[in-house]
Every structure is written in C-alpha cells, then in structure tokens.
Amino acid sequence: MFGRTLRNGLVAAVAAVAVFPVTAVAATATPAPHHVTAHHVTRHAVGQVTTRHFKRLNVRSGPGTGYRVVGSRRVGRTLPIVCKTYGSNVYGNHRWYKLPHHEGYVSAHYVSNRSAVRWC
The missing domain is CATH 1.20.5 (Single alpha-helices involved in coiled-coils or other helix-helix interfaces)
Known part of the structure; x- marks a missing residue:
C-alpha cells in the first residue's frame, strides 16, 4: 500500500x-x-532659479541664446537637472543645463546648484 x-x-x-x-x-x-529585476530609477540633480534682473528664466529648445524660447521658470523655483553641456556664452558662462522630459535647456548662469550635475 x-x-x-x-x-x-x-x-x-x-x-x-x-x-x-x-x-x-x-x-x-x-x-x-x-x-536584472530592479527598476531603473533616475535621480536628477537639483538647482534653483536665481535670475537677478528678471522675474522669469527662459527655457530654450537647445543650449544657447539662438534657440527658440519654449517656456520659462519663475525666480526661486527648484529645477530638476538631467545633465550639463556647453552652449552659447551668457555673461562668461558657456554651461547649460538640460531639463528632463525634453522640456529644454536653461543657462547655468541663472541657476544655483544644490547638487552635482553630470555631463551630457
């Protein structure tokens, strides 16, 4: 059995x-x-808009003043930053920050970093 x-x-x-x-x-x-099993988490660097003479910072379609304006950000606003790249000169600063989700670029001259930003 x-x-x-x-x-x-x-x-x-x-x-x-x-x-x-x-x-x-x-x-x-x-x-x-x-x-393999973990989800890819992207952490962006953080900066704050610090324009002195203007109330808003232009967001441009590329890293330079020759690119069209696609938006703007208010003074004091915190920005997520994907990476930094070289672009046109803004008061001696050639560095531009790329914003996430294809939002555009902002001049690093007008942004105060709160964390390290990697190169694009």
Whole structure:
C-alpha cells in the first residue's frame, strides 16, 4: 500500500512538471541578480532659479541664446537637472543645463546648484 501511494505521488509530480514546466523550474531556480529585476530609477540633480534682473528664466529648445524660447521658470523655483553641456556664452558662462522630459535647456548662469550635475 505504501509503495502504491508513493508511486501515485511520483506519477502526479511528474505529470505536474510536464503540464507546468515553467512553474516547476522557476520554483527551483536561483533568483535573478538584483540589477536584472530592479527598476531603473533616475535621480536628477537639483538647482534653483536665481535670475537677478528678471522675474522669469527662459527655457530654450537647445543650449544657447539662438534657440527658440519654449517656456520659462519663475525666480526661486527648484529645477530638476538631467545633465550639463556647453552652449552659447551668457555673461562668461558657456554651461547649460538640460531639463528632463525634453522640456529644454536653461543657462547655468541663472541657476544655483544644490547638487552635482553630470555631463551630457
């Protein structure tokens, strides 16, 4: 009787593996490395608009004053910054900050960094 129960259990286990092979393999496999299963989290640098003579900072479509204005930001506003790049000269400063989500670029001359900004 014990042998028949063991044999029936073994047949049931083999049948389950045959029907659900992915489940059986996933249950016995080692977990994937952390970098494969983790979601990519992007952390942006942070800066604050500090224009002196103007109430708003122009956001441009590219890193320079020759690019069209696509928006603006108020003085004192905190900005997320993706990266920095070289562009046209603004009072001796050739650095421009790229904003996330294709919002545009702002001159670094008018932004005070709160954290390090990587190069694009």
